[in-house]
Amino acid sequence: xxxSYILGAIVVLVFCDAATAVEITVGGASDWGLGFNYTTWASxxxxxxxxxxxxxxxxxxxxxxxxxxxxxxxxxxxxxISKNTTGNxxxxxxxxxxxxxxxxxxxxxAGGMKLAVDVVASGQGxxxxxxxxxxxxxxxxxxxxxxxAASSAxxxxxTAAALFGLxxxxxxxx
Numbered sequence: 516x517x518x519s520y521i522l523g524a525i526v527v528l529v530f531c532d533a534a535t536a537v538e539i540t541v542g543g544a545s546d547w548g549l550g551f552n553y554t555t556w557a558s559x560x561x562x563x564x565x566x567x568x569x570x571x572x573x574x575x576x577x578x579x580x581x582x583x584x585x586x587x588x589x590x591x592x593x594x595x596i597s598k599n600t601t602g603n604x605x606x607x608x609x610x611x612x613x614x615x616x617x618x619x620x621x622x623x624x625a626g627g628m629k630l631a632v633d634v635v636a637s638g639q640g641x642x643x644x645x646x647x648x649x650x651x652x653x654x655x656x657x658x659x660x661x662x663x664a665a666s667s668a669x670x671x672x673x674t675a676a677a678l679f680g681l682x683x684x685x686x687x688x689x
């Protein structure tokens with residue numbers, strides 16, 4: 516009977532952890548395109564294992580290449596890890612670490628279409644250190660947009676997982 520309780524608790528925890536994963540639209544309200552500061556945007560986000568990045572753009576005008584750090588730094592598009600071209604590309608963040616994305620169209624990466632994402636484990640906050648003393652000579656930028664809100668589907672998943680766990684425990688007690 517104790518095994519059933521443990522199994523039920525594990526199932527509830529797994530479902531609750533999966534329900535915390537979110538889909539993050541790259542750039543927030545802005546599509547993946549030129550004229551947006553992805554470095555500043557990314558520094559205001561927390562990217563967690565299990566989250567999905569959603570790159571939205573007009574196909575034929577942009578694309579999304581996942582590249583190495585060296586290729587990210589140099590905007591080298593010749594040997595990408597992966598290439599996405601649909602205009603609604605979803606990239607699952609599966610492990611802790613930094614992932615690098617650029618636009619492969621000529622001049623776009625150099626024009627700022629590049630994104631480095633620091634992925635943390637579930638339950639951890641951002642790993643970006645904050646500066647000790649801000650420089651008084653540089654005016655502070657406007658506050659970043661709020662992070663994406665959890666959808667009502669997330670709440671439903673958590674509720675369903677909790678109910679499933681309770682039902683499992685009720686059946687094991689009988």
